[in-house]
Amino acid sequence: MTARALDGEAVAQAIRREVAGGVADLLARGKTRPRLAVILTGENVASQLYVRNKMKACGEVGIDSELVRLEGKQDGGRTLAAVEELNRRTEVDGILVQLPLPGDADKTRVLHSLDPAKDVDGLHPENVGRMVEGAEGPRPCTPSGILELLKRSGVPLEGRHAVVLGRSDIVGKPMAILLLHENATVTICHSKTRDLPGFARGAEILIAAVGRPGFVTEEFVNSGAAVVDVGIHRIENLDAALDLFGPDSRQVAAVKEGKSVLVGDVHPRRVAPVAAALSPVPGGVGPLTIACLLQNTLRAARVRRGLPPRR
Secondary structure (H helix, E strand, C coil), rough: CCCCCCCCHHHHHHHHHHHHHHHHHHCCCCCCCEEEEEEEEEEHHHHHHHHHHHHHHHHHHHEEEEEECCCCCCCCCHHHHHHHHHCCCCCEEEECCCCCCCCCHHHHHHHHHHHHHECCCCHHHHHHHHHHHHCCCCCCHHHHHHHHHHHHHHCCCCCCCEEEEECCCHHHHHHHHHHHHCCEEEEECCCCCCCCCHHHHHHCEEEECCCCCCCCCCHHHHCCCEEEEECCECCCCHHHHHHHCCCCCCCHHHCCCCCCCCCEECHHHHHHCCCCECCCCCCCHHHHHHHHHHHHHHHHHHHHHHCCCCC
């Protein structure tokens, strides 16, 4: 058996088309175009790339965007001040604080200072509470994207046993809550879990968000499970590429040419023969995180214009 690919690119494109239609609907009603402001603090190279991709995606669906760039290795309270200014600006519908922040920043204070109505990452405690109780509100983008991927790919959720590997505030915890709202039976595992592979093998749906390249092998996967790989790592080592992808893979060829390649938390060569479905890296969860950011921005714009959250 070779796992069916859970095509995040295709699902993300469908969501983007829906968002573009929603923006067109706002304009047809005589409303102003949605606007997202992104705060980028520090010199994290990966964050700079992510922000460029997010702003490009906004333009493609008709959402205006602006970058608040705070250069330098120290925060010095600048991110908090930027959030407070954007909270006051009535033309801004959504605010995204790109994480991680520099080490001297108080991330909790920054996120708690967001206007909940403009919090398009769903990380303000008011929005977290609304998610827990199942009330309307923005959901964290990566877990929301994973849910979209599973549902639109025809993976049954109700009554199924889902195991989430990882308990982060951004992915693991909200993922478990969203799956519970879909009537799945959920187990959360983490670095202190005893017999981690044993728990994981009990899953019909396995969400891998552990932050370790190729960590999840066939030992973790029940035959026929749907596996979603949340991780993304760059590798340049030839031995690692041979182990993860096999000698005849395009990834090994790329590493031999001196290039880096991407891999997730799942060992693709060892898990693909066991799982029924597997999200690839790249092309799985990543595009959906951005698509759901666009969803959340459109939702915030509709609510701030006195319209229902969804068309």
